Amino acid sequence: MNLNQVIEAINEQAEQGISEVYFVACGGSLVDMYPSKYFLESEAQKLVTGLYTANEFVHAVPKRLGSQSVVIVCSHGGNTPESVAAAQAAKEKGAYTVGLTHNKEAALLDYSDYSFLYEWGDDSNVKNNPMAIIMELAVELLYVVEGYSHYDAFHKGLETINGIITQGKKQVAPRAQVFADKYSKEELFYILTSGASYGHAYGFAICSLMEMQWLHAAPIHSGEFFHGPFEVTNKETPFILMINEGRTRKLDERAQTFLNQYAEKVEVIDAKELGIGTIADEVVEFFNPVLFYSIVCVYREALAKVRNHPLETRRYMGKVAY
Numbered sequence: 001m002n003l004n005q006v007i008e009a010i011n012e013q014a015e016q017g018i019s020e021v022y023f024v025a026c027g028g029s030l031v032d033m034y035p036s037k038y039f040l041e042s043e044a045q046k047l048v049t050g051l052y053t054a055n056e057f058v059h060a061v062p063k064r065l066g067s068q069s070v071v072i073v074c075s076h077g078g079n080t081p082e083s084v085a086a087a088q089a090a091k092e093k094g095a096y097t098v099g100l101t102h103n104k105e106a107a108l109l110d111y112s113d114y115s116f117l118y119e120w121g122d123d124s125n126v127k128n129n130p131m132a133i134i135m136e137l138a139v140e141l142l143y144v145v146e147g148y149s150h151y152d153a154f155h156k157g158l159e160t161i162n163g164i165i166t167q168g169k170k171q172v173a174p175r176a177q178v179f180a181d182k183y184s185k186e187e188l189f190y191i192l193t194s195g196a197s198y199g200h201a202y203g204f205a206i207c208s209l210m211e212m213q214w215l216h217a218a219p220i221h222s223g224e225f226f227h228g229p230f231e232v233t234n235k236e237t238p239f240i241l242m243i244n245e246g247r248t249r250k251l252d253e254r255a256q257t258f259l260n261q262y263a264e265k266v267e268v269i270d271a272k273e274l275g276i277g278t279i280a281d282e283v284v285e286f287f288n289p290v291l292f293y294s295i296v297c298v299y300r301e302a303l304a305k306v307r308n309h310p311l312e313t314r315r316y317m318g319k320v321a322y
Helices: 003-013 027-043 054-059 081-092 107-111 130-145 151-183 195-213 249-262 284-307
Strands: 020-025 048-053 069-074 096-101 114-117 188-193 216-221 239-243 266-270
Touching: 003 096, 003 114, 003 130, 020 027, 020 054, 020 081, 020 130, 027 048, 027 069, 027 130, 027 195, 027 284, 048 054, 054 081, 069 081, 069 130, 081 096, 081 107, 096 107, 096 130, 130 151, 130 284, 151 266, 151 284, 188 195, 188 249, 195 216, 195 239, 195 284, 239 249, 239 284, 249 266, 266 284
Parallel strands: 020 048, 020 069, 069 096, 096 114, 188 216, 188 239, 239 266
Antiparallel strands: none
16 A cells, blocks of 8 residues: 555544544654654644654653554664554554554564555665655645645655755765864764754754764754854854755744854755755745755764764664663
8 A cells, every 4th residue: 555545544444534643753763753743733724743752652642642543653673662662552542553664574563554664775765765754644644634735746846855865965075074074073063953854953963963973962943042042152162054945944044144153163054055946835845854864964974984983883772771
C-alpha cells in the first residue's frame, strides 16, 4: 500500500474518522518529525497534532489517545526500546500505528499496523528518506481528512527537492571547508533558525555537534533570540544561522542584521541562495528543513575531518548501561 492508501484505510476503519496525529520518536528520528508537526499546526483546521519524545509518550500518554488517533513512530534501527514501547502503548489505547524504520527485522514492526521501510545513504533520493516520508504522510492525512488545496504543489516539491540538494551540497562544499578550518578549535556553537526548520537547529545541536563531535551547542529560535538569548552575543562565540525561504524568513533576517553588527563569527546558510525558490511559494517553507539537513551534513563532515573526530565515535551511546 502507498501512503495515500494507508491513510484512506485508517480513516475508513476509524469509527468517527481520524481526529488527531501524534509524531513519536527519539533523537534524530524525532527531529525528522518536526517539519510534519509544524505543517499540520500551520495548515490543519480540525486535525489535532502532537510531537513527543518516545519515553515521555510512554510515561505521560495523552488522554485524547484512542481509536481516532494515528501514531507515527520512527526508529532508524527499529529497536530503540523507548520507541518500541511507545508504539506498544499506542496500540494498547486502540490507536492506529504507522512505523518507519530502515531495518526490515525491527521490533518496531511488531507494533505497527502499517509500516514503511525507508531508504538511507548518500545515494538515496531524499524523498525516500524518513523526513520526507513522514511529511508526505502528514500531507496525506490532511488531504484525506480535510482536503488540502496545495496537494499537487507539495508533490511537485517532493520531485524537485533532491536536485536542489544535490546542487546545494556542491555549492557549500568550499565554504564548509573554510568553516571547519576556521572553527575547529571552538567548543560552543549557537544554532539559529525558525519555522519548519527549528527542529533542525535542535537536531544539529544535539546530534551533529553534541553527540557526534562532543561539542557544546544550543539551538535558538530566531523569533526568541531577541527575548533573552541575544545578550550572550559577542565577537568570540560562533553562530550558525539557517535562513528560511517563506513566511518566517523575516525572523531569520532580523537575527542576521543583529549578528552582522555585534558578532564576528557568523556562518549563514540561506535556502534562497541555494535555489529552493523553484518550489511553489505556498509550500516552499515546508521544504527548508529537508534542504538544511543535507547541507549541514556537509558542514559536520568537514568539521569531523579537520578535528580528526569521526562522526561514529561514541563514549556512552551503546557503550555503557543507561
